[in-house]
Amino acid sequence: MLASATVLAQAPLAQTPPAPVVSTNAALPPKLTGIAHVAIRVANLDASRAFYAKLGYAQPFTLTGKNGEVTEAFIKIDDRQYIELYPGDAAHAPAFLHVCFEAQNLPGLYPTYTANGIVAPPVKKAGAGNLLMAWKGPEDQTEEITEYQPGSRHSNDFGKDLGADRVSTHMVGAVVPMQDPKAAAQYFMQRMNFTNSGTREGAVLTSPPGLHDAYFGFRSSSAPERLALIFQVASAKSTLLRLQQLGIEATVRNERVLTHDPDGNLLVFTSEKL
Known part of the structure; x- marks a missing residue:
């Protein structure tokens, strides 16, 4: 009897699984609504922040580490879009x-994606106060979906930090490097029901279902630029003039204005309806 009691005393306590998160939009149909952010690691955080500030973009908040150092800077494109800058090191x-x-009603999307073969932990509440679904996609690349929640850092900044001098007020796409771009596109079409948006200048483009201003494209990892961010503008000509006035080198190709950030990532400004 004593031995049995000892064994029971040593047995680990059963862990209570965390309660599932609930969206404030749980009554709405689950769907993707656009690009929330693109995250990049940069060589010099101050230089990158200064570059985007020159383009008219504010940094409304940051995340910091235990020693007070900035571990993530949030560059605001519009109320629902950011570029997240992570400082690099040796x-x-x-x-x-x-x-x-x-997403709208992210917990409602989760069962659809997992049924399609995505292996991901349950939706959680992230550090900035929003819902987050994160997993490893093709070629072990991180994939994320978020849903803004009342009281989060992003939601608390709605209507703020929207400079009138922003070069563009909407990011319509990102093209990223992959070893097998076609296979990456197939992953998103099969697992997340994205649509095939064709091929342009070597990039295979996909879009979330029902959206016409949110493109996720894939190009060969041997391409000159590791990343391309695509922004909508009213006029390519006036955008080129604006960049030149700011002292930013830019060129025009196929009616699109091209420039590079301090790390060599390509920024594309287009007046086309993609």
């Missing part, structure tokens, strides 16, 4: 990290 070179899409 062990972490500048690189594309991930694209995150915004």
Whole structure:
């Protein structure tokens, strides 16, 4: 009897699984609504922040580590879109990290994606106060979907930090490097029901279902630029003039204005309806 009691005393306590998160939009149909952010690791955080500030973009908040150092800077494109900058170091070179899409009723989407073969932990509440689904996609690349929640850092900044001098007020796409671009596109079409949006200049483009201003494209990892971010503008000509006035080198190709950030990532400004 004593031995049995000892065994029971030593047995680990059963862990209570966390309660599932609930969306404030649980009554709405689950769907993706656009690109929420693109995350990149940069060589010099101050230089990158200064570059995007020159383009008219504010940094409304940051995340910091235990020593007070900035571990993540949030560059605001519009109320629902950001570029997240992570500082690099000797062990972490500048690189594309991930694209995150915004969802409506993210917990409602989760069963659909897992039924399609996505292996992901349950939806959780992330550090900034929003819902988050994160997993490893093709070629072990991080994939993310978020849903803004009341009281989060992003939601609390709605209507703020929207400079009138922003070069563009909407990011319509990201093209990222992959070893097998076609296989990556197939992954998103099969697992997340994205649509095939064709091929352009060597990039295979896909889009979330029903969206015409949110493109996720894939190009060969041997391409000159590791990452391309695509922004909508009213006029390519006036955008080129604006960049030149700011002292930013830019060129025009196929009616699109091209420039590069301090790490060599390509920024594309287009007036086309993609």
